[in-house]
Amino acid sequence: MSDIENIIRNCQKGQRKAQKELYEQFAPKMMGVCLYYTSDRHEAEDVLHEGFMRAFQKINQLREPKAFNGWLRRIFVHCAIEKHRQKRWTYDVNDSYAYDERLSYEDISGKIEEAELLQLVHELPPQYRLVFNLYAIEGFKHREIAEKLGISAGTSKSNLARARNILQQKVIARYGLNKQHGSI
Amino acid sequence: MDPFDHNIDRLFKEGATDFQAAPPSTGWDGLAAGLDRRQKRKKFFWLQMAAAFALLVTAFGGGYYLGQQPENTDLNIPILPVTPVETQSKIQSNEPSITSETESSASDPVESVVKPRNAERTRESQASKNNSRIEPNNTAETPSSASTTQNQNRDVVHEAAAITASSTPAKSTETNQAHSSEMGSASTESIASIDANRSDIEDNALNKEQGAIHDEEPTQEIASPFLQEAETVDAFSNYEYSAPDDILVTPAAWSIGLTAGPTSSFRVTEDVIYQPGNPNGSFNYSTEQDRPIQSWAANLGAHYQINRHWVFSSGIGYVRYGQEAGSEFTYTAPSSATGNVVSGQSSAGSIEVTDEGVNALIEEGSIVTSGSLGQISTHQYFDFIEVPLTTTYLFGRGPFQVGIEAGIAGNFQFGNKVVFAEGNTETAVGTTANTKSFLFTALGGLRLNYNLKSPIAFSITPQIRYGLESLSQTENFTPYSIGVQAGISYRL
Numbered sequence: 001m002s003d004i005e006n007i008i009r010n011c012q013k014g015q016r017k018a019q020k021e022l023y024e025q026f027a028p029k030m031m032g033v034c035l036y037y038t039s040d041r042h043e044a045e046d047v048l049h050e051g052f053m054r055a056f057q058k059i060n061q062l063r064e065p066k067a068f069n070g071w072l073r074r075i076f077v078h079c080a081i082e083k084h085r086q087k088r089w090t091y092d093v094n095d096s097y098a099y100d101e102r103l104s105y106e107d108i109s110g111k112i113e114e115a116e117l118l119q120l121v122h123e124l125p126p127q128y129r130l131v132f133n134l135y136a137i138e139g140f141k142h143r144e145i146a147e148k149l150g151i152s153a154g155t156s157k158s159n160l161a162r163a164r165n166i167l168q169q170k171v172i173a174r175y176g177l178n179k180q181h182g183s184i
Numbered sequence: 185m186d187p188f189d190h191n192i193d194r195l196f197k198e199g200a201t202d203f204q205a206a207p208p209s210t211g212w213d214g215l216a217a218g219l220d221r222r223q224k225r226k227k228f229f230w231l232q233m234a235a236a237f238a239l240l241v242t243a244f245g246g247g248y249y250l251g252q253q254p255e256n257t258d259l260n261i262p263i264l265p266v267t268p269v270e271t272q273s274k275i276q277s278n279e280p281s282i283t284s285e286t287e288s289s290a291s292d293p294v295e296s297v298v299k300p301r302n303a304e305r306t307r308e309s310q311a312s313k314n315n316s317r318i319e320p321n322n323t324a325e326t327p328s329s330a331s332t333t334q335n336q337n338r339d340v341v342h343e344a345a346a347i348t349a350s351s352t353p354a355k356s357t358e359t360n361q362a363h364s365s366e367m368g369s370a371s372t373e374s375i376a377s378i379d380a381n382r383s384d385i386e387d388n389a390l391n392k393e394q395g396a397i398h399d400e401e402p403t404q405e406i407a408s409p410f411l412q413e414a415e416t417v418d419a420f421s422n423y424e425y426s427a428p429d430d431i432l433v434t435p436a437a438w439s440i441g442l443t444a445g446p447t448s449s450f451r452v453t454e455d456v457i458y459q460p461g462n463p464n465g466s467f468n469y470s471t472e473q474d475r476p477i478q479s480w481a482a483n484l485g486a487h488y489q490i491n492r493h494w495v496f497s498s499g500i501g502y503v504r505y506g507q508e509a510g511s512e513f514t515y516t517a518p519s520s521a522t523g524n525v526v527s528g529q530s531s532a533g534s535i536e537v538t539d540e541g542v543n544a545l546i547e548e549g550s551i552v553t554s555g556s557l558g559q560i561s562t563h564q565y566f567d568f569i570e571v572p573l574t575t576t577y578l579f580g581r582g583p584f585q586v587g588i589e590a591g592i593a594g595n596f597q598f599g600n601k602v603v604f605a606e607g608n609t610e611t612a613v614g615t616t617a618n619t620k621s622f623l624f625t626a627l628g629g630l631r632l633n634y635n636l637k638s639p640i641a642f643s644i645t646p647q648i649r650y651g652l653e654s655l656s657q658t659e660n661f662t663p664y665s666i667g668v669q670a671g672i673s674y675r676l
Contacts, residue, residue, distance in 0.1 A: 016216065024213050030205035045208050052215050053222070082658065117199035136193035137200045164192050170193075 005065040012060050019056055027052070030076050035118055038131055039126060051076040077102035077138060081148050084130055120170050123165050131156050132139055132163035225660060232652060237316070239590050239628075290369050366577055436490050439675040443645060444482035447667030449505045477506035477563060481649075483572065495576040495587070503595070503649065505663035506565040508605075564616050564664065566655060567599025567625065587631040590647065592652075595623040620659040625649050625664075639675035644668065 004025070010018030032053060034044035055075050061131055121129055130149065134140045135156075140148070142156040149156070208214075233443025485499030600619060603610040629647035636642050646667060651662040 016219070019219070020212055020216070023215060027207035027211060028204040031205040031207045033199070034207050036200050044205075045211070048207060048219065049214060053218055054640065055224070056396060063209065089331070114199045114203045117196055121200075132196070133200070137197050152467065167192055167196070 004068065008059065008062065008065045008068055012062070013057065023052060026072060029056070030072065032078045034072060034080060036075065036121055037139070039122065043083065047076065047079045050083075051079040054079060078148075079132070081134075084126060087151065116122065116174075120167055120174075123170060124166055126152075128159050128163035128166065131159040132167070133177065135160050205209070222660070226485075231652075232650070245327075300625060325355065334425070435644055436488070437675055439483050439487045439489065439639070439641075439673045441487060441641075441643065441671055441673030442483070443485070443669040443671030445480060445645075445667055445671075446502065446670035447479050447481045447649075447661060447665040448476040449479055449507070449665035457658055475563065477504070477508055479504035479506060479665070480563075481665070481669060482646075483570070483669065484570070487673060492581075493578050496579060497513045497572070497574045497591070499572060499577065501570040501572065502567070503663055503665065504565055504567050504599075505649075505655070506563060507663075508563050529585065563603045563605050563610065565599065565601045565603070566616070567601075568595035568597050568624075570595050574627055578631070578633065582590070583635040585633040587633065589627070589629050589631045589647070591627045593624055593625045593627055597621045597623070616656075618659075619655055620653075620657060623663075625653040626652055636672075641673050642670075643673060644670050 005165055007018050007021050007025075011022055027048065031048055032043065034047040034051070035041065038044040038047055051072075055072055058075070062068060069083045121133070124132065127149070133144070134145045134148070142153040142160075145151075146153040150160075187597040200269050280351050337467065365438055481501060481503040483499050483501030485501070487497045488497050489495045517553045541548055570593050572593035574589055574593075576586045576587045580586055580588035597619065600615045601612055602616055605611075627647060629645055633646045636644045646666075648666050650662065651665040653662070653664050655661045
């Protein structure tokens with residue numbers, strides 16, 4: 001049995017020491033997830049706290065310790081979704097973001113640091129950011145996103161498209177990248 | 185999929201997958217404290233449920249049990265003199281129904297005594313009666329010097345029909361003889377038996393005079409005067425019974441009542457944090473001080489009093505729970521803050537502030553786009569229709585009674601409001617999100633009753649209400665309140 005499996009088993013027994021070990025091992029990664037889904041660090045810390053509370057509460061339901069990574073990430077994503085739904089952000093949609101210039105992966109890969117990517121995501125309106133994250137990073141379908149956010153699948157598609165356009169615009173504007181290579 | 189879409193998605197997916205950030209330095213400490221709190225709450229919740237259940241079972245079970253009992257089983261009837269039984273008789277007929285055969289057949293017809301009535305005595309009497317029926321020879325344990333003939337006569341009587349040995353009417357032999365004559369069925373044996381019995385009694389009387397039989401004057405215990413008709417007639421002919429006051433009052437009865445009074449509802453909260461809806465704004469603030477919400481409760485109830493002590497009540501009422509969060513609310517916003525949406529998070533759930541609420545605050549200057557603002561409190565109100573089911577045990581007699589009350593209530597939420605309060609001015613700004621529409625609460629307290637003038641009574645009820653579950657669907661928020669209600673009731 002691997003260390004992490006052992007830690008998980010002990011967490012299922014409610015051992016505080018094992019919970020601490022689990023937290024120290026996974027908190028940085030989950031903090032990264034929280035930052036992607038929230039507007040600022042303060043809110044991310046709230047989701048981190050709530051996510052671990054929920055994880056320790058439900059860890060007895062985890063049957064396969066090998067699936068722990070995905071299971072834990074899902075918990076944090078759902079906590080972030082709940083946070084978003086509680087706040088019910090409203091915002092103006094600016095259609096001027098519509099942008100038809102395209103980038104190739106080679107253009108941008110390796111030129112933008114992870115922290116800068118996070119900054120770009122943070123500049124998205126909250127719901128665009130959430131839809132984009134759920135679709136592009138987590139791999140949810142529009143139907144699933146619609147159910148989770150309480151919106152229609154059409155709205156989910158529309159938000160995703162606008163999020164992509166905004167990100168593209170910002171990447172080009174910030175890093176001086178141009179449409180190249182005829183990649184589209 | 186559009187290749188461009190794929191590229192931008194891929195870029196961010198790869199960037200996010202391995203992205204890590206330092207958690208807060210006090211993250212684990214806060215988490216451990218939260219886990220401890222949750223553990224305590226869980227234990228406390230089950231303790232609460234167990235206590236409430238035990239209380240209800242005890243109260244209702246006790247009330248039901250006592251309701252089945254006679255109002256007063258200890259009448260404390262004094263010892264009474266009984267008219268002396270002058271003679272013993274035996275009656276035998278073709279269908280014998282009465283046989284006189286008591287211990288006193290061999291004893292002196294002296295003054296008998298009626299002992300206090302109680303259930304135990306009654307059982308003893310019944311047992312004695314049964315023994316007499318089954319084992320008639322027991323009656324032959326007479327300390328007298330009865331002759332063989334007398335015993336034989338006695339046996340004949342028993343074999344014929346020995347029924348109510350100890351319940352023999354105290355009638356004279358002559359009366360019995362007359363009765364037997366009327367029936368026209370007295371046999372020679374029965375006459376002989378009566379004669380023998382008379383002889384027996386006369387012998388006993390003679391022996392008593394000589395002090396040969398009893399050193400002490402024997403007494404006859406009539407155990408159950410209510411069951412033994414003949415003795416009852418004699419025993420109570422001169423008895424004046426005076427029932428205690430309380431046996432004649434407080435029969436089972438219905439009454440209706442109306443009570444109302446102030447309550448103080450509170451729940452110590454965690455920090456309440458507000459954030460602007462517009463990312464450009466920044467007016468985060470938090471508060472740690474919480475105060476009770478002053479409110480009130482009312483109830484229109486029906487009460488069923490099953491005896492002097494136990495009352496069961498139900499009805500319909502109103503109660504407001506709430507909390508004041510942010511007694512030192514201070515808001516500071518930079519000039520760039522132009523947001524018109526405010527959201528908050530409290531221990532009772534997420535606070536949704538409506539645009540109308542915010543606009544009202546802007547108009548009155550409670551929210552400004554720059555500068556600071558102090559001393560605004562946030563109040564959260566939750567209004568419920570309450571349907572209680574309670575039981576009360578009352579102590580004391582007379583017009584004034586004190587009781588202990590406990591029960592459970594179902595609560596249906598119909599009001600949910602968040603207000604910003606400055607002094608006495610309250611401005612509604614929104615609602616608390618994710619609250620339950622139905623909630624169970626436990627009720628407990630005292631009841632002070634004073635009968636003003638029958639059938640009207642006045643009552644004062646100091647009461648505690650405590651939620652048996654969280655009001656919030658997402659947070660652990662158990663509301664409770666302390667209050668005093670006063671009212672009147674009318675006995676139907």
